[in-house]
Amino acid sequence: xxxxxxxxxxxxxxxxxxxxxxxxxxxxxxxxxxxxxxxxxxxxxxxxxxxxxxxxxxxxxxxxxxxxxxxxxxxxxxxxxxxxxxxxxxxxxxxxxxxxxxxxxxxxxxxxxxxxxxxxxxxxxxxxxxxxxxxxxxxxxxxxxxxxxxxxxxxxxxxxxxxxxxxxxxxxxxxxxxxxxxxxxxxxxxxxxxxxxxxxxxxxxxxxxxxxxxxxxxxxxxxxxxxxxxxxxxxxxxxxxxxxxxxxxxxxxxxxxxxxxxxxxxxxxxxxxxxxxxxxxxxxxxxxxxxxxxxxxxxxxxxxxxxxxxxxxxxxxxxxxxxxxxxxxxxxxxxxxxxxxxxxxxxxxxxxxxxxxxxx
Amino acid sequence: xxxxxxxxxxxxxxxxxxxxxxxxxxxxxxxxxxxxxxxxxxxxxxxxxxxxxxxxxxxxxxxxxxxxxxxxxxxxxxxxxxxxxxxxxxxxxxxxxxxxxxxxxxxxxxxxxxxxxxxxxxxxxxxxxxxxxxxxxxxxxxxxxxxxxxxxxxxxxxxxxxxxxxxxxxxxxxxxxxxxxxxxxxxxxxxxxxxxxxxxxxxxxxxxxxxxxxxxxxxxxxxxxxxxxxxxxxxxxxxxxxxxxxxxxxxxxxxxxxxxxxxxxxxxxxxxxxxxxxxxxxxxxxxxxxxxxxxxxxxxxxxxxxxxxxxxxxxxxxxxxxxxxxxxxxxxxxxxxxxxxxxxxxxxxxxxxxxxxxxxxxxxxxxxxxxxxxxxxxxxxxxxxxxxxxxxxxxxxxxxxxxxxxxxxxxxxxxxxxxxxxxxxxxxxxxxxxxxxxxxxxxxxxxxxxxxxxxxxxxxxxxxxxxxxxxxxxxxxxxxxxxxxxxxxxxxxxxxxxxxxxxxxxxxxxxxxxxxxxxxxxxxxxxxxxxxxxxxxxxxxxxxxxx
Numbered sequence: 085x086x087x088x089x090x091x092x093x094x095x096x097x098x099x100x101x102x103x104x105x106x107x108x109x110x111x112x113x114x115x116x117x118x119x120x121x122x123x124x125x126x127x128x129x130x131x132x133x134x135x136x137x138x139x140x141x142x143x144x145x146x147x148x149x150x151x152x153x154x155x156x157x158x159x160x161x162x163x164x165x166x167x168x169x170x171x172x173x174x175x176x177x178x179x180x181x182x183x184x185x186x187x188x189x190x191x192x193x194x195x196x197x198x199x200x201x202x203x204x205x206x207x208x209x210x211x212x213x214x215x216x217x218x219x220x221x222x223x224x225x226x227x228x229x230x231x232x233x234x235x236x237x238x239x240x241x242x243x244x245x246x247x248x249x250x251x252x253x254x255x256x257x258x259x260x261x262x263x264x265x266x267x268x269x270x271x272x273x274x275x276x277x278x279x280x281x282x283x284x285x286x287x288x289x290x291x292x293x294x295x296x297x298x299x300x301x302x303x304x305x306x307x308x309x310x311x312x313x314x315x316x317x318x319x320x321x322x323x324x325x326x327x328x329x330x331x332x333x334x335x336x337x338x339x340x341x342x343x344x345x346x347x348x349x350x351x352x353x354x355x356x357x358x359x360x361x362x363x364x365x366x367x368x369x370x371x372x373x374x375x376x377x378x379x380x381x382x383x384x385x386x387x388x389x390x391x392x393x394x395x396x397x398x399x400x401x402x403x404x405x406x407x408x409x410x411x412x413x414x415x416x417x418x419x420x421x422x423x424x425x426x427x428x429x430x431x432x433x434x435x436x437x438x439x440x441x442x443x444x
Numbered sequence: 445x446x447x448x449x450x451x452x453x454x455x456x457x458x459x460x461x462x463x464x465x466x467x468x469x470x471x472x473x474x475x476x477x478x479x480x481x482x483x484x485x486x487x488x489x490x491x492x493x494x495x496x497x498x499x500x501x502x503x504x505x506x507x508x509x510x511x512x513x514x515x516x517x518x519x520x521x522x523x524x525x526x527x528x529x530x531x532x533x534x535x536x537x538x539x540x541x542x543x544x545x546x547x548x549x550x551x552x553x554x555x556x557x558x559x560x561x562x563x564x565x566x567x568x569x570x571x572x573x574x575x576x577x578x579x580x581x582x583x584x585x586x587x588x589x590x591x592x593x594x595x596x597x598x599x600x601x602x603x604x605x606x607x608x609x610x611x612x613x614x615x616x617x618x619x620x621x622x623x624x625x626x627x628x629x630x631x632x633x634x635x636x637x638x639x640x641x642x643x644x645x646x647x648x649x650x651x652x653x654x655x656x657x658x659x660x661x662x663x664x665x666x667x668x669x670x671x672x673x674x675x676x677x678x679x680x681x682x683x684x685x686x687x688x689x690x691x692x693x694x695x696x697x698x699x700x701x702x703x704x705x706x707x708x709x710x711x712x713x714x715x716x717x718x719x720x721x722x723x724x725x726x727x728x729x730x731x732x733x734x735x736x737x738x739x740x741x742x743x744x745x746x747x748x749x750x751x752x753x754x755x756x757x758x759x760x761x762x763x764x765x766x767x768x769x770x771x772x773x774x775x776x777x778x779x780x781x782x783x784x785x786x787x788x789x790x791x792x793x794x795x796x797x798x799x800x801x802x803x804x805x806x807x808x809x810x811x812x813x814x815x816x817x818x819x820x821x822x823x824x825x826x827x828x829x830x831x832x833x834x835x836x837x838x839x840x841x842x843x844x845x846x847x848x849x850x851x852x853x854x855x856x857x858x859x860x861x862x863x864x865x866x867x868x869x870x871x872x873x874x875x876x877x878x879x880x881x882x883x884x885x886x887x888x889x890x891x892x893x894x895x896x897x898x899x900x901x902x903x904x905x906x907x908x909x910x911x912x913x914x915x916x917x918x919x920x921x922x923x924x925x926x927x928x929x930x931x932x933x934x935x936x937x938x939x940x941x942x943x944x945x946x947x948x949x950x951x952x953x954x955x956x957x958x959x960x961x962x963x964x965x966x967x968x969x970x971x972x973x974x975x976x977x978x979x980x981x982x983x984x985x986x987x988x989x990x991x
Contacts (some may be wrong), residue, residue, distance in 0.1 A: 137891055158894045158903070171894035174910055184896030228892075237897060 087114040088271050089134070089239060094143035096129055101130040106143070111273060115233065116265050118274045120282040121292035122318065127275045131241050134273065136160050147238060163232030165242040169224040171216045177227050178212040184235035202234035205264060222253050229261070233268065236401040240272045246281065258285050279319045283307065291315050313440035316362045323409040324360045328441055336434045343344070343404030348381045349437035358442035367436030368411035370399070370422070371429045378432035387426045451901060452900040455809045456821055461903060463828050466868040470843035477691035477846045501983070503674040504696065510589050510670055511654040512720025517594040518650045522601035523643065525575040525745050530609035533729040534739045540746050540979050544599040549976050551929040551946065553659025554965045557953050559583050560751035561759055566767055586665035593654045595749040601646035608642035612722040641712050648708040656701055656836035656933035663953055671697045672838040672932060678843060679936065685786045687846060694842040701835045753969050760966040777963035785948050789912040789967065793943040795859065796927035799866035804920040807874025808912065814875070815882040833872040840865050841936030857939040865933045870923045877919030881912045918979040
């Protein structure tokens with residue numbers, strides 16, 4: 085695979101806000117690449133710069149080595165799927181899909197065949213003659229997808245395409261989008277604020293925050309080895325405590341998180357004094373009476389509350405210094421439930437405890 | 445992507461140039477004329493004179509008094525009916541609401557004229573009562589103006605308040621009830637405050653329209669002069685007219701209407717409550733007897749405002765000799781109008797069609813600029829284009845004469861001066877109609893077209909303009925209707941062959957040719973009612989907001 089899209093030091097400023105602060109990225113041909121971040125992080129701004137609806141203040145955008153940012157939007161040959169689908173309400177499903185082909189003056193026979201083919205891919209062929217107001221949200225989404233793919237774009241951009249669908253349909257559609265993208269091999273840039281969706285759908289993803297790219301990587305790496313406190317806390321559930329380093333402790337480092345509790349953690353370079361301690365709920369395990377896990381840090385707390393979520397049971401524990409952590413018990417055993425107010429012992433595996441510079 | 449020097453920059457330039465020539469220059473010239481002394485120097489003499497002599501100054505008080513009374517009467521008449529239409533299950537509600545739009549589009553001077561037909565010196569009712577020995581006071585003067593304008597304008601309040609009541613979500617009143625309020629308390633603490641901005645908005649609209657109206661006081665006011673009519677009589681005075689004093693009166697008129705608009709902006713502008721409505725409050729269904737009574741009341745009020753149209757239509761088929769009408773069926777009046785002044789009718793249709801078309805074209809483009817291409821320049825354009833909204837037709841009339849009767853631009857005596865006056869008066873309405881629809885079209889639809897390879901300009905035409913079309917067409921029809929019934933600027937600007945149907949009606953009424961005036965009025969009303977009812981049928985509820 086070779087790089088198809090290069091974003092070089094792109095900046096964009098709105099009156100007061102720095103929407104993009106020198107963003108650089110490279111997207112590989114055929115890749116499914118996601119821009120993930122909270123609202124206002126600049127992900128949609130970046131996508132619209134690539135699409136041509138916004139002009140960067142500085143930097144370059146290249147597609148296959150050719151300047152893209154100087155080209156008017158309608159000459160970029162980029163397919164786009166919008167958050168609200170942007171279906172043309174005055175055209176039928178077929179005409180919506182044929183719209184881009186007509187602009188390219190595709191001969192009638194080929195046009196028909198290509199539009200129908202695109203509709204077949206999204207299973208909308210039987211509804212080709214419908215008017216858009218007769219379609220459900222999910223169906224409109226499929227038409228938007230077919231319309232963008234029918235022009236065989238160099239790049240497919242998707243701006244939060246699933247955010248207007250209900251939870252179940254959202255999961256179905258994301259599987260389908262991924263399947264289609266694999267089949268057709270279209271390089272896709274996908275924007276979402278939903279970290280679960282991003283992990284599930286992406287080949288690689290870029291986590292953005294406040295106009296910057298925080299981390300680029302495979303979903304697994306971004307989850308397991310976040311390079312910043314922001315990424316660690318934005319992706320997946322996490323517990324965060326502040327503490328101060330006490331020094332090496334075996335192969336680990338000790339952190340005093342208050343209440344006399346010293347937590348062992350993965351050593352991190354360049355840290356001293358106050359640190360932010362982050363660990364995932366699955367790094368914590370409740371211990372039975374007198375139980376122990378060799379090598380783990382043992383701790384004590386009181387059950388503050390619990391939530392039954394079906395496959396898991398989530399406990400919130402109050403620690404001695406008053407801070408709150410949570411942990412998940414998988415396949416909860418109804419006979420071994422801990423009650424609210426009950427004092428419990430737990431273990432934290434040091435390999436799963438990450439350290440970051442304390443904020444501020 | 446937005447490039448410098450594209451077609452939209454050109455449209456912005458053209459719009460600014462047009463507004464400069466058609467608004468800034470005439471209004472500047474008007475102000476200048478009011479400040480110019482006989483010796484050619486600057487003077488406040490005319491303003492002193494206008495305010496010092498009761499003959500002039502009392503017209504300001506008259507205008508405020510008449511508009512105040514009309515507003516009050518409109519509120520009294522309209523609010524109960526609005527409540528009935530919104531909250532009570534009344535048969536034929538949709539029909540009543542459509543009919544309520546008709547008075548708004550009938551020119552007030554036809555209303556005034558029909559009240560003269562009924563209650564004037566030789567009116568049907570007056571003579572009938574005289575036969576049985578009862579003398580009633582005539583309808584001329586202040587109370588006649590108030591009567592005519594109230595019945596013309598109260599639907600503004602009616603439709604706005606009924607709309608606000610229907611936009612109220614049921615949950616709001618339920619929430620108040622759930623918190624322990626009695627229905628009566630809910631009404632006073634929730635329903636009334638939430639609809640108050642609409643009541644105020646409707647009332648101020650009535651006030652402004654009444655204040656700026658020229659036709660009704662001209663026809664039924666007789667000696668009772670208001671600002672627009674004194675400006676006119678100063679202008680066409682038998683001693684050759686007094687342009688400086690007329691300009692002074694016109695300037696004072698603009699000052700008043702601008703002040704009213706500012707009050708409106710301050711009182712209502714920011715207080716609209718945005719509500720996401722899911723369920724309107726279901727109408728109550730009273731006992732059959734009460735229901736019949738309420739239906740009768742609503743129909744009576746709306747029917748009363750349609751009396752003028754009815755009286756005029758019936759009269760048009762009477763035999764007539766000057767002010768004397770004989771109740772025999774005759775087409776003589778129509779013959780007279782069609783043979784004597786066919787040119788006026790074609791003028792009216794041609795001028796209002798062309799000016800409405802121009803309004804729609806430029807109005808749509810300006811709306812697009814203002815909504816989709818926000819910049820300092822387009823924001824300024826948005827404000828400038830709304831200026832005509834504050835300027836009564838009378839003022840446009842005087843200003844255009846003052847500005848365009850000598851070089852460099854001479855337009856007086858041509859059709860162009862009428863066309864341009866109509867065009868600039870109605871431009872704000874077209875821009876508002878256009879931007880209202882544009883706000884309902886998501887910008888991404890146009891972006892989708894661009895990303896599929898269609899150039900921005902073509903995308904605008906193929907997608908955005910196409911989606912705006914239904915709104916543009918109905919907005920255009922309403923503009924046309926307002927233009928063809930225009931009298932206040934026309935009366936200053938028409939010349940010889942370029943007379944219009946409204947001028948014909950006015951002159952026939954003035955010279956007591958009641959028969960042909962009725963025929964001309966009927967032609968005008970039919971021409972106006974049919975398209976308005978068609979738009980209403982096309983757009984349903986939204987037509988109300990468009991008016």
